[in-house]
Amino acid sequence: MSIKPWKIIQSKYLLQDQWLTLRADTCLTAEGIELDPFYIFEKRDWAHVMVFDTEGRVLIVRQYRHGSKTICAELPCGVIDDSDTSPLDAAKRELLEETGCMAEDYVPVKPVYTNPARQTNWVHCFVAYNARKVAEPNLDVSENIESEFVSLEALFGLIDDGEFSQSLHISSVYQVLRKIGKLNLEEITRF
Amino acid sequence: MSIKPWKIIQSKYLLQDQWLTLRADTCLTAEGIELDPFYIFEKRDWAHVMVFDTEGRVLIVRQYRHGSKTICAELPCGVIDDSDTSPLDAAKRELLEETGCMAEDYVPVKPVYTNPARQTNWVHCFVAYNARKVAEPNLDVSENIESEFVSLEALFGLIDDGEFSQSLHISSVYQVLRKIGKLNLEEITRF
Numbered sequence: 001m002s003i004k005p006w007k008i009i010q011s012k013y014l015l016q017d018q019w020l021t022l023r024a025d026t027c028l029t030a031e032g033i034e035l036d037p038f039y040i041f042e043k044r045d046w047a048h049v050m051v052f053d054t055e056g057r058v059l060i061v062r063q064y065r066h067g068s069k070t071i072c073a074e075l076p077c078g079v080i081d082d083s084d085t086s087p088l089d090a091a092k093r094e095l096l097e098e099t100g101c102m103a104e105d106y107v108p109v110k111p112v113y114t115n116p117a118r119q120t121n122w123v124h125c126f127v128a129y130n131a132r133k134v135a136e137p138n139l140d141v142s143e144n145i146e147s148e149f150v151s152l153e154a155l156f157g158l159i160d161d162g163e164f165s166q167s168l169h170i171s172s173v174y175q176v177l178r179k180i181g182k183l184n185l186e187e188i189t190r191f
Numbered sequence: 192m193s194i195k196p197w198k199i200i201q202s203k204y205l206l207q208d209q210w211l212t213l214r215a216d217t218c219l220t221a222e223g224i225e226l227d228p229f230y231i232f233e234k235r236d237w238a239h240v241m242v243f244d245t246e247g248r249v250l251i252v253r254q255y256r257h258g259s260k261t262i263c264a265e266l267p268c269g270v271i272d273d274s275d276t277s278p279l280d281a282a283k284r285e286l287l288e289e290t291g292c293m294a295e296d297y298v299p300v301k302p303v304y305t306n307p308a309r310q311t312n313w314v315h316c317f318v319a320y321n322a323r324k325v326a327e328p329n330l331d332v333s334e335n336i337e338s339e340f341v342s343l344e345a346l347f348g349l350i351d352d353g354e355f356s357q358s359l360h361i362s363s364v365y366q367v368l369r370k371i372g373k374l375n376l377e378e379i380t381r382f
Contacts (some may be wrong), residue, residue, distance in 0.1 A: 068307035116259030
């Protein structure tokens with residue numbers, strides 16, 4: 001393969017606060033082309049969690065998202081922060097905080113990039129079972145999150161009607177379904 | 192549902208050039224909490240395209256991605272720009288520019304958000320058939336892109352080994368496979 005990484009000639013931070021770290025790199029491609037500025041967002045990794053209850057229903061959350069200015073249905077998720085000892089720890093914490101639920105038998109799905117062109121971070125997704133409510137949600141003052149258990153059929157209905165419409169979460173749903181053997185790869189890949 | 196959109200009290204642009212539009216909003220939640228700043232990235236929509244050749248193989252591209260600092264395998268994709276009359280037009284243009292290929296019988300998949308929490312844009316994905324090389328790629332000076340037709344089995348191998356690891360593209364692959372009837376939803380949703 002003739003594709004080579006770029007070299008960073010210079011790098012500076014344009015904005016760095018608790019919400020955003022924006023870096024402007026001056027890059028040199030292997031072909032000798034200078035790119036200036038090339039913006040990169042240094043971000044903490046995110047955790048997604050897809051939990052099933054004993055009836056095979058999936059726990060989803062709904063909240064206002066200000067980029068789209070819509071109410072979005074998603075998997076429980078959040079930023080992996082300094083207090084988390086691992087991505088799994090973050091997934092369990094976000095699940096409990098956002099929904100008041102706990103689950104069992106966590107299995108990790110392979111991490112994926114959020115957007116490797118401009119962002120540095122990964123999504124760590126987990127699947128778990130026997131989800132049940134054990135407490136009231138413990139939300140940040142800025143959060144208003146409602147949760148609901150829905151059947152897989154209903155979840156695909158939400159994807160199809162655009163209510164569950166964030167591609168990162170759609171990716172996680174399918175990757176989990178494949179991980180737990182719900183997608184027949186042999187059938188899929190037959191031509 | 193008791194979830195209400197936020198009000199924008201004030202809005203200013205911190206950075207606005209050909210690569211990035213960064214807005215800082217002062218928001219008021221329905222519960223009366225002020226969020227300042229809440230950063231939003233105003234972005235143009237993106238187009239993805241999953242094309243099959245006559246042997247059922249999928250066309251993928253590989254390029255260096257500076258956020259992850261790795262060579263990533265992806266679907267052909269790009270920004271929908273002012274010269275494009277439609278998302279489909281952009282998908283065809285990017286396919287031709289990046290790979291030198293054309294295809295037929297384009298079918299759209301439902302658009303999804305890239306990241307509705309912080310970004311304003313959508314991914315418009317298309318599936319098409321009878322892909323064939325008609326020209327040499329026509330790349331920007333900063334681009335070095337290699338393309339290859341791979342079987343669906345090989346594509347899932349690339350997803351599993353982390354080479355095809357961008358969640359937005361993984362979402363598009365599965366959504367296309369569902370659109371064209373390769374995923375048996377009845378089987379998936381059976382509990």
